Amino acid sequence: AQSVTQPDIHITVSEGASLELRCNYSYGATPYLFWYVQSPGQGLQLLLKYFSGDTLVQGIKGFEAEFKRSQSSFNLRKPSVHWSDAAEYFCAVDGYNAGNMLTFGGGTRLMVKP
Amino acid sequence: NAGVTQTPKFQVLKTGQSMTLQCAQDMNHNSMYWYRQDPGMGLRLIYYSASEGTTDKGEVPNGYNVSRLNKREFSLRLESAAPSQTSVYFCASKEDNGLAGEQFFGPGTRLTVL
Numbered sequence: 753a754q755s756v757t758q759p760d761i762h763i764t765v766s767e768g769a770s771l772e773l774r775c776n777y778s779y780g781a782t783p784y785l786f787w788y789v790q791s792p793g794q795g796l797q798l799l800l801k802y803f804s805g806d807t808l809v810q811g812i813k814g815f816e817a818e819f820k821r822s823q824s825s826f827n828l829r830k831p832s833v834h835w836s837d838a839a840e841y842f843c844a845v846d847g848y849n850a851g852n853m854l855t856f857g858g859g860t861r862l863m864v865k866p
Numbered sequence: 867n868a869g870v871t872q873t874p875k876f877q878v879l880k881t882g883q884s885m886t887l888q889c890a891q892d893m894n895h896n897s898m899y900w901y902r903q904d905p906g907m908g909l910r911l912i913y914y915s916a917s918e919g920t921t922d923k924g925e926v927p928n929g930y931n932v933s934r935l936n937k938r939e940f941s942l943r944l945e946s947a948a949p950s951q952t953s954v955y956f957c958a959s960k961e962d963n964g965l966a967g968e969q970f971f972g973p974g975t976r977l978t979v980l
Contacts, residue, residue: 756908777889786968794973795956795971795973795974796909803970842908853899853911854899854909854911856910856971857908858906858907858908859906859908
């Protein structure tokens with residue numbers, strides 16, 4: 753069965769600092785990978801996705817993620833964090849099983865210090 | 867174009883009461899999903915519907931039933947609510963392009979069972 757691990761439950765960074773959120777997945781082949789962001793009291797918004805091709809993908813709001821097959825990782829990065837980036841971030845895997853169900857990691861809550 | 871809408875936004879139930887959570891999408895998507903979100907556990911799939919007229923169990927279906935009323939609407943019913951069903955419920959729909967497309971999420975329903 754596929755699974756997703758986000759090792760960091762909480763991360764605090766200073767505004768303007770760089771950010772990396774970790775995501776490791778377990779799946780027998782190359783899955784489809786997603787990062788979603790959830791602001792307080794809101795639904796989930798897609799930041800970026802990886803299906804195939806270039807392993808460095810660009811998303812909205814200045815985020816990028818790199819797929820590393822050898823490490824089974826899909827880490828999310830941003831060079832300079834803004835206070836509005838404070839939210840919860842979810843990594844998800846779609847193993848193109850029946851129904852194309854997403855398996856989510858437990859989430860990482862990002863706090864931004866002024 | 868409202869995307870995915872959910873009603874109600876908030877609900878408080880007593881143990882043993884029943885209720886139905888409503889979800890509708892206006893994007894002409896075939897696939898629809900119900901997730902629950904609990905702290906530290908990400909989102910877990912309750913039920914999904916790959917097309918009108920079909921429904922299948924996800925990871926945590928016990929205590930829930932679903933109805934795919936038509937292509938637009940996918941409802942989730944709690945027949946006899948239990949405190950363990952206190953959670954935030956999200957409905958999602960997925961674009962169908964032959965690949966694992968993006969899932970679009972509604973704003974969520976926050977349910978408390980006393």
